[in-house]
Amino acid sequence: MNLKLNISGFLIALIMSITAFAQEGSNQAFWIHEDQVKPSMMSEYMKTSKDLVEACKKNNVKDIQWSVASMDDGTFLSITPIKDLADIQNMNFSDLREKVGDDTFNKMFENFNKCYDNHGDYVTVLVPSLSYMPDGLSTTTPGKEYRVWHRMDVTPANMQKVQSKMKELKDLFASKNSKMHYRIYRSGFGNVGDYFVAVISAEDAMDYDRMSAENDKLMGQEGQKLFDEMFEYVDAYSVKRGSMRPDLSYQASADNTNIAKD
Template sequence: MKTKFAVLLFLLLILTSFSSLSFAQTELPNTQLLLMHEDNVIPYMSSKYESALKDFVKMVSDAKIERMYNVIQTDIFKYTVIIQVTDFDGLAKYFGMSDEVVNKIGKDKFEKQMAKFDGCYDSHRNYLMILRNDLSYKPEYGLNPDEGLNYRHLDYFYVVPGKEDEMLELIKEYKKLYEAKNIEEGFRVYTGSVGTELGLFLFVQPAKNRIDFATLSDKQEKILGEEEQKLFEKAVSITQKFEHHDGQMRPDLSYRKK
């Protein structure tokens, strides 16, 4: 019961966000705070989960809810809802708007919809990430799902405590190298915040699919040369844990204003 209530509350937070995601921005802020809800979906229940999430999208669309969110699925059946929020102070305000949203949708309709998620996942969590556009290279690259660059190459670096500033400097050098070599494709950098392990740096590179990424990666390595390899080795030397995952943005499970 507690788990079900937590999920219901979080989805209400989605609908009461104060900042909408935009894919047509020409200038991005230096940093963006992101609220993340991660469901660890049971593989054989993934079809039921996706069906429930699509029904949820239809429900909020029919109710003309004015908020937006994106969904990414990784190769280990983690589905993460991504919501851009304004600031830490704004988070506290979300909890006061739940009744308004439920009344707009209809309490019975909302509860029936939430029941569709029962049994679909064995755990879930909420956390915050910070998108560092100032450290990213062409951060707008791949943002628009209509462009078809919905594959995501995800590299997670968990830095040795006390080495965070050193990693920041390495990222700046990495970005300068991309700029100097005029690489066509971009990457985004995220740092962990509330609810994540300490020292988390996430590098995200979009592509059409995994094969397309491998082709682009080979091309970039030839252009960037030994300088990139040296920077990577320096990053690894201050990293205590590394993870890689393949991800796929799911526009069909996301909600955005038309």
């Protein structure tokens, strides 16, 4: 057995399967880098993140881009849309390293590494067929940077059952013209275990709580029954709150040197 050839064949098949899944039904895959920042290092992490953004803008780095979401528990997500896994290899900081030099570059990422004990990368996939955004599906919601993440961990045996109930819920939301819009993501490459995440945008915490209360009233017993039926197939459920952070995000531009910090 040629182990090298087998591994190579496995990786090619894996990339093809991820690509097919991401493209099916216009699903969009995202590469997520997650940093679990220590409470005592929050200020240092924010400073280092802003230094990285400024360095990329100043040097007009084009090989990589990301948006950042921060959760109230100190988790920071750097989010980059991808077509397939090959994009992850092609998106890197080699351009920045070359422009600022090894010493400056290494120091910057050493400063990051002081801020957490755990971090990692994985892929998550936006599923339009389960998402409810009647005004148009978009991950950017101007004026609504606040985020609430509802995560549902599901066993492989129950994935289809949960998905079926999500479709029923989407239809119910639509029939009642609910004002609570949401996007559904599911686990992808790099995750251990399967899950769905419903992400809801709002202006702030008060706006979300108001919207949630109004939606509960609108859905009534019919909605409660559907949620109860879905949660029979859910192994674990958790809710996190936070917001998008444009000040820690970077988008390549023809002239980033003139982009002011948010």
